[in-house]
Amino acid sequence: MTDLPAEVAAPGLVLGVARSALGRRWLWRQGDARTGLAIAQRLDLPELVGQLMAARGIDLEAAPLFLEPTLRALLPDPSVLLDMDRAAERLAAAVRRGEPVAVFGDYDVDGACAGALMLRFLRELGCPVRHYVPDRLKEGYGPNPAAIAALCAEGATLVVCVDCGIAAHEALRAAEGRADVVVLDHHKAEGPVPAVVAAVNPNRLDCGSGLRHLCAAAVGFMAAVATLRELRRSGFFSGRPEPRLLDLLDLVALATVCDVMPLTGLNRAFVTQGLKVMARGARPGIAALLEVAQARDAPSAYTLGFLLGPRINASGRIGEPDLGLRLLACDDPVEARAMAERLDAVNRRRQEVEGEVLAAAFAEAEAQVEAGHPVLLLVGEGWHPGVVGIVAGRVKERFNRPTCVAGLADGLAKGSGRSVPGVDLGAAVIAGRQSGLFETGGGHAMAAGFSFRPEQREAVHAFLNERLAHAADLPASADLLLDGTLLVPAATAALAEQIARLGPFGAGHEEPLFVLPRVRVARADRVGKEGNTVRAFLEGEGGGRLKAVCFRAKEGPLAELLLNSRGAPLHLCGALRAEAWNGAVTASLHVQDGAPAA
Template identity: 30%
Template sequence: MLQSKMKWKFTYNDQQHSSDTTSIKGMSGVTKRLLEKRNLTDPEAIDRFLHPSLDDLHDPFLMEDMERAVERVQTAISNQEKILVFGDYDADGVSSTTVLMEALTEAGADCDFYIPNRFTEGYGPNEAAFSQAAGDGYTVIITVDTGIAAIPEADTAKELGIDLIITDHHEVQETLPAAYAIIHPKTSESYPFNELAGVGVAFKFATALLGRFPGHLLDMVAIGTIADLVPLQDENRVLVSYGLKAISRSNRRGIQALTKVAGIESEVDEETIGFTIGPRVNAVGRLQDAAPAVQLFLTEDAEEADRLAEFINQLNQERQKIVADIAKEAERMLRSGEQELSNVIVVAKEGWNPGVLGIVASKLVRTFERPAIVLAIDPESQQAKGSARSIDAYDLFANCMEVRDRFIHFGGHAQAAGMTLDVGQIDELRQQLSHLAQQKLTADDYQQVLDIEMSIEVGEVSLQQIEEVNKLRPFGMGNPKPLFHMKHSPKELRLIGSRKNHLKVLFQDNSARLDGIAFGMGDMYPHISPHAELEVVGELGINEWNGKKNAQIMVKDLQVQSWQLFDLRGSKHLEKHITLSEQETYAAVSFRQSSSTSVPFQLPIYNPADLAYLSKVDGLLLIDLPEKLSDLSDLIREVKPGKVYACYQVEDSAFLKTWPSRDHFKWFYGMLVKRETFHLAQDRDKLAARKGWDRSMIDFISKVFFELGFVKMEDGILTINSTPSHRDLTESILYQERKNQLYVEQSLYYSTYKELKSWFDTQRNSLREEVVNGL
């Protein structure tokens, strides 16, 4: 057996598939089932999903306060008032700021933007910044991707004579700020969709303000929406679909420069933004003021765009190193016990960069499979500021709101949050959140979950099928890239990569072939036996190399549910060929205490009768052969180990020696009767040469006759016993032992791998025959 690293959740039921989609022509059964999983069975709904249309976008004026906000901005433009766009420092905030800045500029506004420095000002609006804005003559402040929790700041704005318009999408807390207007999907009962990203809300405001659809801003909407991990459903799906197309033909200097410096040569898709563009945009605000990222997207100067893009790329490289260093240090602290590894991780230290702690938290969640809060301590203020990430089963926002009094500032979502608290509150926060987790979660809840959409066969995967599945793009939250399950014995399994840390697998079923690649799973290789029925979960993709396209499955996790046989028969260097898992227990078993086979890894050697212990281990190393097949059969039937390592050798093989038939015994006895004596040392070689017999067979026949009393043996000379008893060859213990040895070797040593595996399978499934009270 081989345990999967993650929890596999099969989200489908083959018995529940609807037949409504069968009327859609040209669509495979696989794609139909994927649509059904997304509750899409009606042909019209499927068409809207597969062909997103701008006509499906909702009227921005359905949002509460939209008309009031637009009128205020129009008045400000007419009166030549100064408008400040107050943004956030992540990719959603940067793209939101860009969208609204361009829309206001087009509308004729006197505007500028301001993004707080996360290190000196923290998250969200702050009173000092508002006071500075008032001093600079701003009378209208519009927040984007932030502000819904800015209650005291809204009061400050009112006192300063500033009209505050909040556009945001974050979770709404108990009390709303007393702003001039709040544009937020979740505070608008009449708005049909409440999962817009901050940039989506800003885009809605821009649309209402301009009185037309600003299609040229869709490129920024796609970047912010994808980077912020909001569900790609409803409006978000439409906006991202069109936004990705807009990026591919965008004349925006900043996007062109950023894709160039990032080495993006293929068409930009949601994965390119999520893993390449988004992290670079985020890196700016994580390490310093995020203004250069906004300037990159606003500039129309090619040279400035190249300079800013190169600067941002360097910041991203610096960010990656800082993240790696902090994550390594945090992991050391938790493993050493320097800070408690509780149900909810809360780890804090002076000197950590607050801007990257969300990424560090994500790494800790994956490493320890539990929610994680990572905090940087400011020694002067004695406050800790940081970020949190969670597991699927633990709603971070809801649980933190239960202990809201511990925080100075707090905001976020179910899976991510940011907070500030006094250092003295850290231990209490850890205890309370861990207590809540202990109350609400089971052991299974902590394991990372893979939601599997479908089980498929090798023959169902083709380039055409993968291209059809890709019509469901863009993938993301709410429309995940499908994970498929496959169960098949690999034709080939090998390690690849310069460090041999990746696993390459080839599945073949008749003429159908499918490559699989499991990045970073090279450590699994020694735990997969040849011909094992391997189960993998992964995403389907197309690998293009030298102009040739091949279907492949990108493996996310794998397992072997059946027991495994590792064939190391005759090997004299076992430690080179065996890798034992630290998560499993093993025992070496010897049937002959005189075995000369060396035991790897200093494992203790157990007698097969020690069932009390052996029944608890995961794997057995068989270091020698039993005298009888039944000895091993009994052990396997009782223990049923998940792994069997056949490590035994044969030094004096019975199988390789000629086995004498009854005719051999009969002829030899007749020869002795005629000769009356036979001198083994002198006559054995002559007889062997004349008859073509093996010398060892002559010795064996002689010893059997002696044991049965047919001959006398003295000083190597055989003579006939004049009064022998009538006994059968099978009465000879030596004969039976050699016969047993022959069967044992034939079954366990000289058999093929397939034959040996079949023998073990039979023993595992057999029942001992018992006779009880004559029944």
């Protein structure tokens, strides 16, 4: 059977677990049972689905659009974004005149997707377009004067900066008198924007759009919508077909998930509709990468975040900075397959480099936690700048503290930071740069990039500790919110498919997690090329058998619990998912945590 907690109005420990294998408290997710029942009755849904929606703050009026999010209902007029009309007018003018355009992007997934989107959009409209992605090690993030000057020298009369540019005042001055510049960005903006034709950014201080949670690819998509409207008004499409903008939504979905944007409202529509586009397999680059990643099921937010995203990111971290963008813009299946295989190989190398840094970072982080630092600042000689962001994320997950990780090279500590909900790391880094502590720095609430001189390390750490002192009140590990109990015989594929109706899941809309009480591990082993996944078969006290998988479990207490329980009863919690294989659909538990049963 499946039970949602009767005591949803009164928080309490689930099964008395105050410290799990991963050091977390298990708590019930709070929700209004009456609202859940009303949703289920009004929309003819299983009561479980209604209760899960209510527990995520969805009310009766919002429920229908939540289940079927559409751009028709949720996409606002692009003009709500400050400077969008000016950007659309300049882009439309470039199209009408067939101007040479340069798209300047970033080397992460959002930058690759936004760059590929703008590249394909303008090319289909007849513009000669080239792209430029800076080398992370040699040039760093964002536009630089030399690169902008070179693009102008090659003939570009319009430079479109995607996922960067909002703080590149000096670099963009290199285009003055030679080319116009349009910025399509989403990073935190401070003070005046660069002197460009248009700077579209929902995080501009003077932009009242209310769309601050959009990624850069989503901003680029809205710019394409506005540009198409401008061209339509001028009669450009008389006698010629319009581009199908909806075909670009797979890129927007991929960027939204991988840039950890909240999957609510408009973003939910972008990802829901983008996954449908991706499932058609029409983009050779994504189809090839899915094949190389051995993705068997229909694309999901998990597919984007854990299979595609890391491989595209890898090229910008330790490989060719523009390889991900070129793959996404590629129309040749044979060429796409070769690039996908290169990305897969680079990603394996990235994992090796990451592993070399991670052990040292964990050790240093543990010492800082014991010393009571609200913010962890970890610096190592020779730590590869391409993996410091990933390492920061892993350390943050383990210790539940905002974490900055930097490698020392060329007289600077260059790094990335990752934060936890409620702690705005980007604003702190920007303030540190304004005070002179950082040489460079910027980002958003959950992530930031920076550099500082090694002799400033203690001052930087003290500044971050003071600025984000409230992080000291966080528990040692983030609480795990559970949605209900589930007995093994009730963990069916049919139930998993009902739960999947609430997807896509991700930041801001977490996947439902259930606890299976007092199960026994009948068999467990390691699977996968690197042995990073534990596969187990669970048996319930009341009968039944269920497959379970635990990813990123090469070592650690959760892997130890699953592999060496020796028949002792365990409480295990995770997400129930349906998996299709050889024509059959089965259920499996994707384990998130566990604890010995009392």
